[in-house]
Amino acid sequence: MFGLPTFTTVVILGVPALWVIYTAVFMWLSRGWKREDVEDNR
Amino acid sequence: MSLEIIFLIIYFIAMAGIGFWAMKKGQQDSEGFLLGGRSIGPGVTALRLQSSSMSGYMFMGAGSLGYTQGYFGMWYALGDLGGGILNLSVLGRRMRKLSQILGSITSIEYLEHRYPSKWIRLIAAPVALFCMFFYVLAQFIAGGRGLEMVTGVSFPVALAIAIGVIVLYTFLGGYLAVAYTDFVQAIIMVVGMVWILIATLIAIGGFTKGNEAIGAINPNMLTMWGADLGFQGQWGVIIGALLVFSIGYMGWPHVVVSHMAMKKPSVARTAGAYSLIFNLLFIPGPYLVGMFALILLPNLANPETAIFEVADAVLPTFAVGIVMAAIMAAIMSTADALLLQAGTIASQDIYARFINKKMSDGQMVWVSRITVLALALIGFAIAAFEPPAVAAIVIFSTTVLGSAFVPAYVCAVWWKKANTVGAISSMIAGTAVSVLWQVSGAPEATGIDPMVTGILASTAAMIIGSLASQANHPVPERIVRALDETAKIGPIPTKMLIGQDALLAGQAEMAGRNE
Secondary structure, three states: OOOOOHHHHHHHHHHHHHHHHHHHHHHHHOHHHHHHHHHHHO | OOHHHHHHHHHHHHHHHHHHHHHHHOOOOHHHHHHOOOOEOHHHHHHHHHHHHOOHHHOOHHHHHHHHHHHHHHHHHHHHHOHHHHHHHHHHHHHHHHHHHHOOOOHHHHHHHHOOOHHHHHHHHHHHHHHHHHHHHHHHHHHHHHHHHHHOOOHHHHHHHHHHHHHHHHHOOOHHHHHHHHHHHHHHHHHHHHHHHHHHHHHHOOHHHHHHHHHHHOHHHHOOOOOOOOOOOOHHHHHHHHHHOOOHHHHOHHHHHHHHOEOOOOHHHHHHHHHHHHHHHHOHHHHHHHHHHHHHOOOOOOHHHHHHHHHHHHOOHHHHHHHHHHHHHHHHHHHHHHHHHHHHHHHHHHHHHHHOOOOOHHHHHHHHHHHHHHHHHHHHHHHHHOOOOHHHHHHHHHHHHHHHHHHHHHHHHHOOOOOHHHHHHHHHHHHHHHHHHHHOOHHHHHOOOHHHHHHHHHHHHHHHHHHHOOOOOOOOHHHHHHHHHHHOOOOOOHHHOOOOOHHHHHHHHHHHHHO
């Protein structure tokens, strides 16, 4: 794909995908942090 | 006067204007000056953190790596992509909260408050200053090279102008000024980088055709193993490349100070998402453009100028000016953060802590300014006569910073047993091992990057040092209480804030007397 060896393609697409998944998991796990803002604003 | 120079002058004036505006808007006490009054929201936090991490290296070192080693350079980019989200998710919320509970206003002072001993600051401040000097030196050289290309003046003159602008701009002073200018500069960097990448892809007939053309020149460049396959199986080097700009950021004092300046601890959540978006848009560009420069400009004398030369070749004149402004933005946003932090370390963490404890705010600003000037003059002297390669200095100084400080910052908020002995051992081991590994030529002999050995040494020292000394040097009760509070989701109780809790204030005073 893209004129690249398979391993290169897998690495340059796979690692960014892992970071996106990491971010999504972090956003999910930290969804409760909003409570801190509500308390603070009050 | 050429259009590029006019753009650069407009850019410099705009940055100075934002700096003045932010300076007027900011509070004048030390927390206002050093942390922007802890008032920074997620957008500015994310882009300030990223632009101060992405330096002139991205336009010179990264381009050069792409030009000389092809897709191997992408290992650095792939680690770098997650640097911001990792930093904000691991440290962000907790460091913001703990620094406020402990009453810390500099990132080195925070370490001393968390690991109570003057030796923490005595070791951390010189190590940080030493690395930051070399890091800022690389920014000066990158700035000088950029101006040399655009204006055509000789390198020493361009260097003097670049340093002069950076120092003058930093003199505007204050975290708020640096944060807001860095925010704008991050946007300019993304716009400039995306523009030059698109223009390059158009010039070479698209991504696939570009790769095919590179393959025709040297098929090894399309692999992840370097131009001569020299990195094949060298996992020690590759892991080091992935680590230096991913977890390494968590040990950079001028970057982690962003967490302390956030408006609320929860700002880290949104800022993490913004930082990933910025990184995905910005980071791959310099490596790819540097590599595709091989097709457009196959005989470059200095690969570090690849991106400058490509910009000149593929963009219309007015756009070259914008891209040059983006390049200067990357350089200046890192240099101002480094100089501000270096000045802070010299004035707050060394002079006010050990020499003149009753120093006024005015004196602090002057010590900070004198430090900045001294660093600038020494930097000019070294860079003008024997300029070293930007990539080599950046990777070396950031490796030492990461090795020395990552376990200290991470364990500060995540491990209650991390104590002063562990932190001191960790900083010494991380610095010594990474420097000795590099200067002894061990990376070439063993195929293991100094970042790997440095981080392993500092982590092991933190664990062994802390566990072995728990009986004699337990973590003070007030720190344990602060860590318990940091782990909770919720506002900090007023009584926990230092100076407002009689017990905390008393214990802090006792700890100070015992040193």
